Amino acid sequence: MATDQAGPPPAVLEVRDVRVTVNGVRALGGVSFDVPEGSLFGLIGPNGAGKTTIMNVISAVITPQHGSVRFRGRELTGTSTVARVRSGILRSFQQVRLLEDLTVLDNLLLGRERFRTVGLLRQIGGSRTGRRQARRDLEAAQEVAAVLGLSDLLHRDVQDLPFGARRLVDVGRAFAAEPDLLLLDEPAAGLDVTSRRLLLDAIKQAQRTTGATVMLVEHDVDLVRRACEEAVVLSNGEVLARGTPTEVLADPAVLRAYFGRNDA
Amino acid sequence: MPDRRSPARTLRPVLLLAVLAVLPLLLDSFSLYQATMILVYVTAIIGLDIVFGRAGVLSVAQAVFIGIGAYTAAWMSRTTSVSIGVELIAAAVVAGLAAILVGLPALRVSGLRLAILTFAFVELFQWGLTTFASVTGGTQGLLVNPGGFGAITTADPLVGYGLAAVIALLATWLVIRLQRNPIGRAMAAVKNSNLLAESAGVSTVRTKLIAFMLSGMLGGLAGVVLAHVAGSVTPAGFTVFSSLNLLVALILGGTGRAHGAWLGAAYVVLMPELFARLGIPNAYPIVNGAVLMLLLVVLPGGIASVLDGIRDRVARRGAAPPPPLTPAAERSSS
């Protein structure tokens, strides 16, 4: 693999001709795109476009009928969700999923699970490696909390938190895992305009400090324009356009699909 | 930021130890027997709490693991002269392995279907006990010879009590350790959903099997003490009803909380006795069922959640006001 000629930054993720049919309904009909390394990458499209489905494919929650996904040049097809998480592909869900009875800190620490190497007995009994790992985990969680503005809430039960903070914890868990590639499925859904903007700023900040590549689903095109370096537009299970947000949002096909129906 | 480790928290184990140490001096022999049974139940219920309360897997097989422990102890006490320590280790190993076996279906099915599968294991165990009568004594069961360490044997009720107390404390320590431990978090994630667990890199297979193994081992340990304290073992002690009784105790006491198991254990041992004293022993199962249903509706967190609520309210009084509940997103900009 000799790539010494100057060109676009290498793709951390290559999606090729992915086709998915769920219960006889075509959800994705041959989707291909590249996600450049270190970018904040927007994934946009109207409801039912297939955004969640493509994230499910990348995180091995569903198996596509056809196509391939490569991560850092390595074929992912056939590997499990846990294996992909351990290799650095993390995700959040459209609906917030948290450990409800536990604290913010516990939820952030859950993200550290992918680094777990210590065996059962040593974990329960306590061991030097376990303690060292626990210390590192705690530092990582505190760092993420600081970036996302959760430091004061670390010991609060997540079920007592307002919705916006719960969204942050959800995202924070994924960042605590020091992801190489992070898939965020509408992290700002359900928040008001101001909170959305602040959440996206926080995500951008966390992305910069960790150097992660972040793929973001977001309906607010203005936010995407502000935050993302690149974007791909899906509609009806197909790629309508890719490029910079400004480019794709000026694309006539996108305007038709996006605003023609949705901008009532 | 207030320290989470309040003085009351550090004091609690000391207080518990003191109570457990003084109790035998105050109790008559029957009450001591009951106290011992409570401690045995504590261990068994904590085992169930690990698999059901923490990992969220509904299992009615807990009686099997207690039974395996009890029969292991009975058989070893009759055929060998090893110390009760060896019996405990053997029971924990055998019951732990059996639990892994019972847990295997949990990797493919869940919920009610899994509960039914664990029920099948109870029936299989019952069938084994009655079929291999030459080893198990069939429906008659086996008498258990006193066990112990040299001259100190369970023929002395105090020894049984002490043993039950040590094991119950060990189980409590274990489950408290789990709480703030990666394994405990992994279990909480599995309980929430396989999707959350796996998306965080938690192996659901490994986590569920660990939960089953720990619950089996604790059940086995409880069984050894039970066998020696009761002096005999019969298949009737380890039916699906015994499991359901433990489940009721756990839910009443409160799942996912160390003291829930203690409350639940006290309830299942003392309530039948209370009704017997009142001269209406037959009312116990009915009241028991009604109380369970009522609690599930009004108080899904069990009795322990009420105590926690009171504690939190007391703790909050005089403490600094909680941080304002503005969306945290707004602070991130400052």
Ligand SMILES: Nc1ncnc2c1ncn2[C@@H]1O[C@H](COP(=O)(O)OP(=O)(O)OP(=O)(O)O)[C@@H](O)[C@H]1O
């Ligand atoms: N479990 C399912 N059963 C049937 N159809 C499904 C299922 N999941 C997805 N689909 C279909 O697949 C298509 C893509 O769905 P997907 O959830 O990926 O869209 P989306 O872009 O995430 O939409 P939204 O913005 O509403 O989240 C839709 O047409 C949907 O109807």
Ligand SMILES: [Mg+2]
């Ligand atoms: Mg979606």
